[in-house]
Amino acid sequence: MDSIRFYLENWYVIPKAIFRLCFILVNNAYCIPTYVIWMIMLSPIRRFNPDTFWRIEGYFFHWLLAMVSMWSWSAGYDVVEVGDDISHCIDDRTLVIANHQSTADVPFLMACFNTRKNVLPNLMWIMDRLFKFTNFGIVSVIHQDFFIMSGKENREKSIQSLVQHLLESYIPRKRKWMVLFPEGGFLRKRRAVSQRYAEKNNLPVLNHVSLPRVGALKAIMNTVGPLPNNNSSLDIPNGLPKPNERLTWVLDITVAYPNGEPLDLGQIIFGYRPPCKTTIFYRVYECKDVPQDEEAQTRWLYNLFEEKERLLDMFYKTGKFPISEYCKNPAQPHIVAQDCLRYLILHLFFITSTYVHIQMFMAVYEYCNYLMY
Template structure:
């Protein structure tokens, strides 16, 4: 009997997965398409000196886009739980977010977590692998001015120079607040063996549930968002290529570092395929916050590197306990796990907005095509 039930459940997953796939593909078409068209149509605002207005509109639509991604995991029953420090006081301040990286599901679940807070997603900048530039969502990230970092040891120095340039030319002028960084530089399953060899060679702690974090991007961000260092380097160069022609008084200092530990049930990460097809049973992913005022973070490079490594060693211990006991070790004053509550009515309204907008654009292009055809023939 149990075997028959399992067979029936498996057979049910096939049409369910196909339906979800078709819906998500369609969702991509009418959301990404209309977002891109609006941003192109409104581009003259930038050229006429209304950049703030342009990016305020873009930020709102970007939030709506990420709400669609949040809906995919919510619809599949993959709930997100929050625990740890209260992050209310950093929501509108310049904040660097660092998180462990386990799978392709990390980013969609972070989007689902941030979706319920209106201050974050319109004013966020993601630092992601350059390969994502060529995915379906790449055009959205390009327009939003996210940063695509090149992987590989040979490209590391160049990538950091490009990151510094992007912070000065895009992140600061656009008044972005939150900056998302995965210091491990890749997924756990891909980096684990190499990380453990590196740790053994350099007498570093052996890590199973995280990998040794890379420090280059963190150092670059801390240097760029420090008015004192900008003043010292003004009219000089980073390396040999990037000239800092920025007024240090316009640099808003980084105020917080938010350390997020992503903990999947039993250490089994959700991946993008599971989110798309929904074949994994409903489960809860835990986001544990640890908020550090910048005054508590070391400034000199060596101490900062050690501080970051200590955060990852701490993650290792906490995840080990969580996977063994099912209970995450929290500080005495920490917030207990509470669900991130999504708003299904808002999802519905956003779908209707994107669909109506797509219909409008189709009608405009159809009318333009017929008018051009009339003129030609």
């Protein structure tokens, strides 16, 4: 009887889920191919004026990620930003470090970044190689995000590839932000392994986060981090980043879900979980304050995640982060507001582009038929 009563009271859940699934599938169908076709059509510009091409590509990339941010927002899953004011980081090279709990983490970060003008066009994601084979993988390949290979046997090769990517893509493309998930996977998959490792090595046993992997951070800091002893007067060899091409800030992001129950991509797509608020806690560090010694750098990252553990524990018990204790320059907490009109304009642009591209292909097909017969 209880189950019958539940479905009678929530009769709209299944039709809503079907509608959202259909909409998101169609949304993918007229956005991703359109992005790819536009990039192919604009590729001659890349040969003669690469800066202009990548600037245009950045706008398209931002518009696509805005579509993803719309999925969670339209389902009633709001994001609340608290902690340090990050406005001064927007135009500087910034390493973003975030905890990783579920497949909803990235869409919520996209929702936050979408409201800031110059972040998503100039953003580089560092993500698992498996993402390359998803529907959005072709977009990340064109945008030149970095795909890292998991597993001990691939660790050294991945680090070397990351260094090469920073020098050949991140710097030349004039990217600003890069996003790193040091845990190397979702919390539910990493927690047990992390806790066993902590017990064996006399490290804190963490429950709300897992111990981070330090290889990627070390590679990033050694390649585009501050110069030794913050000395900008050193003679930099050709091929290595100049002082103005190096990181200025580290932005630490702690993602906290209501009651410690992460949303996932399925819930975002189908919208069957009741509307809720996910809290994003920002802490900003000057990159020059990150230790340059490898052992001290490892300890710094471990301390950062131990703090995340305490912060999340406090949040789950009280519903709030201790902002005054951890933030030197706090901003006013607020819900991230999305722009409905902008979403409408973007949909019209992608739909119109899709129509134009289809007409172009049909014209070419008919002309080829005419030549053949």
